[in-house]
Amino acid sequence: MDQIIITFIGATVALIIGCITGYYVRQSLAKKRAGSLEAKLVKKVQQTKEETTELLKTSETKAAQIIEAAQKEIDQRRREFLKAQQVLLDREKLLETKIAGFDKKEVELEEKVEKLKTVKENLEALRQEAETKLEKVASLSREDAKKELLVLVEKDSEKDILERIKKLEQSGQDALAVKAREIVTLAIQKCAINHTLELSTTTIHLASEDIKGRIIGKEGRNIKTFEKITGVEVLIDDTPDSVVISCFNPVRRQIATMALNKLIQDGRIQPAKIEEKVEEAKQEISKVIKDAGEKTLYDMNILGVQDKLVQILGRLYYRTSYGQNVLQHSMEVALIAETIAEEIGANAPIAKRAGLFHDIGKALDQQMEGSHIEIGIKILEKFGEKEEIIHAMRAHHGDYPVDSVEGAIVIVADSISASRPGARKDSIENYLQRLKALEDIANKFEGIDRAYAIQAGREIRVFVKADKVDDLAVQKMARQIAANIEEELKYPGEIKVTVIRENRVVEYAR
Known part of the structure; x- marks a missing residue:
C-alpha cells in the first residue's frame, strides 16, 4: 500500500514537472515565432518605405515635367496675346490718325x-x-x-x-x-469670314473596286434603296476607286455621304442596314446643324437666342445662294453692319443682329410658302426678337420701306457682301432653282410623300403614300405632273417623270 502511494506521488510530481517543462518550452517557441514575425514585419515596412520613396521621386519628376510644359504653354500664349495686343494697338493708332x-x-x-x-x-x-x-x-x-x-x-x-x-x-x-x-x-x-463654294456633287473615295459591286447590290437592289431613302443620285462610272453623290439639296447630300461612308466602314451593305445608317446620319446632321448655329452665335458674341432659332440658324450652313454659303454670308453682313453702325453712331448691336438674321427665312423657304423675307419675319416674331431687329432686316430687298438707320445699314452691308468679286455664282443658283421648281411642281399634288429631282434635272422621282393613292391614280398622276412641267417650265430635251408607290407591311414573330 505504501509502495502504491509512493508510486502515485512520484508520478504526480513527474507530471507536474513535465507540465512546467512543457509550458516553458511552449513559451520559448512562441517567443521565437514572434521574433520571426516581427522581423518580417520590419522588413516589409522597410520595403514599403523604399517603394513609397521611389514613387514620390517619380511623381515629383512627372509633376516637374507637367509644370514645365504648362509654363511653356503659358509663355507661348502670353507671347501670342502680346503680339495680338500690339496688332490691335497699331490698328487703333492708325484709326486715330485717320480720325484726326x-x-x-x-x-x-x-x-x-x-x-x-x-x-x-x-x-x-x-x-x-x-x-x-x-x-x-x-x-x-x-x-x-x-x-x-x-x-x-x-x-x-x-x-x-x-x-x-x-x-x-x-x-x-x-x-x-x-x-x-x-x-x-x-x-x-x-470681316474675316472663310468662304467656300458649294457644289452639287460629293466624291467618295473607295478602298477597292469591289466595294462598287456591293454598293450596287444584286440586280441594283442596294443602290435603288439608297437613292430612294436619301433622295440623291449615286453615280458609279469608270472612275477608279470612287463614287459620286449628286443632289442639289446640301443637307440630303451630306446625309447620303455620311450614311454611305458608314455602310462602307461597316461592310454590310443591304436594305435594312441602309435604313439604319441613313437614320444615324440624320441624327448626326441634326447635331452638326445645332453646333453650327451655336458656334456662329459664339463667334458673333450674340446672346439671348432661343434654342429652336439656333437650330434654324444652323440650317443656313447647308444653304447656298448664288453659290455663296448663306450662313457665312450672314456672318459677313453682321460684321460689316456692326462696323458701319459704330462709325456713324447708329445702334451697332441692333445692326449686327439684324444682319445675322436678315436671310434666316432661307433656312425654311423650301418647307414654307412665301418669300424668304416673309418667312424670316414670321420666324423672328415667333421666337421673340425685337421689333427694331425685324424692321431692320425686312427691308434689305426693297419689299418694305426703310424706316430706320439700321435697316439702311443692313442693305449696304448685304450689298457689300454680295457684290464683292467671286462671292456669288449666278449659273449655279439658277440651276438649283430649276431643280427646286421641279420638286415644287410634284409636291403640289395630294398624296405625295416626297419628290427628288435627279440626273441634273432630267428626271424627277415622286414617292406617293400607298394608303392615299392607288395604282390607277399613279399613272394619272405621272401624266399630270409631266403636263404641269411642260406648262410651267422651260427646259431643253425631255424630263423623265417616275412615280413610285410602295406598300410595305411589317410583322414581328415572337
Whole structure:
C-alpha cells in the first residue's frame, strides 16, 4: 500500500514537472515565432518605405515635367496675346490718325465756309456803298443805280465766287468720299469670314473596286434603296476607286455621304442596314446643324437666342445662294453692319443682329410658302426678337420701306457682301432653282410623300403614300405632273417623270 502511494506521488510530481517543462518550452517557441514575425514585419515596412520613396521621386519628376510644359504653354500664349495686343494697338493708332486727319479736314472746311460768308458780307457792304456813291455822283435813280451796281459786281465777282463755291463743294465731296472709303475699308478689314463654294456633287473615295459591286447590290437592289431613302443620285462610272453623290439639296447630300461612308466602314451593305445608317446620319446632321448655329452665335458674341432659332440658324450652313454659303454670308453682313453702325453712331448691336438674321427665312423657304423675307419675319416674331431687329432686316430687298438707320445699314452691308468679286455664282443658283421648281411642281399634288429631282434635272422621282393613292391614280398622276412641267417650265430635251408607290407591311414573330 505504501509502495502504491509512493508510486502515485512520484508520478504526480513527474507530471507536474513535465507540465512546467512543457509550458516553458511552449513559451520559448512562441517567443521565437514572434521574433520571426516581427522581423518580417520590419522588413516589409522597410520595403514599403523604399517603394513609397521611389514613387514620390517619380511623381515629383512627372509633376516637374507637367509644370514645365504648362509654363511653356503659358509663355507661348502670353507671347501670342502680346503680339495680338500690339496688332490691335497699331490698328487703333492708325484709326486715330485717320480720325484726326478727318477732323482736321472738317475744321478746314468749316474755316473755308466762314471765309465764304465773310466774302459775301463784304460784297454786300461794297454793293451798298457803290449804290450810294452812284446815286450821289450820277444822280441816278435807285433802280438805275441798282442795275449798274449789279452788272459791275457780277462782272468782277462772278468768276471768283463760282470758283470758291466749286472748291468748297469739291472739298466737301472729297472729304465725304474719303470718310465713306474709310468706313467700308474698316468694315472689310474687320470681316474675316472663310468662304467656300458649294457644289452639287460629293466624291467618295473607295478602298477597292469591289466595294462598287456591293454598293450596287444584286440586280441594283442596294443602290435603288439608297437613292430612294436619301433622295440623291449615286453615280458609279469608270472612275477608279470612287463614287459620286449628286443632289442639289446640301443637307440630303451630306446625309447620303455620311450614311454611305458608314455602310462602307461597316461592310454590310443591304436594305435594312441602309435604313439604319441613313437614320444615324440624320441624327448626326441634326447635331452638326445645332453646333453650327451655336458656334456662329459664339463667334458673333450674340446672346439671348432661343434654342429652336439656333437650330434654324444652323440650317443656313447647308444653304447656298448664288453659290455663296448663306450662313457665312450672314456672318459677313453682321460684321460689316456692326462696323458701319459704330462709325456713324447708329445702334451697332441692333445692326449686327439684324444682319445675322436678315436671310434666316432661307433656312425654311423650301418647307414654307412665301418669300424668304416673309418667312424670316414670321420666324423672328415667333421666337421673340425685337421689333427694331425685324424692321431692320425686312427691308434689305426693297419689299418694305426703310424706316430706320439700321435697316439702311443692313442693305449696304448685304450689298457689300454680295457684290464683292467671286462671292456669288449666278449659273449655279439658277440651276438649283430649276431643280427646286421641279420638286415644287410634284409636291403640289395630294398624296405625295416626297419628290427628288435627279440626273441634273432630267428626271424627277415622286414617292406617293400607298394608303392615299392607288395604282390607277399613279399613272394619272405621272401624266399630270409631266403636263404641269411642260406648262410651267422651260427646259431643253425631255424630263423623265417616275412615280413610285410602295406598300410595305411589317410583322414581328415572337
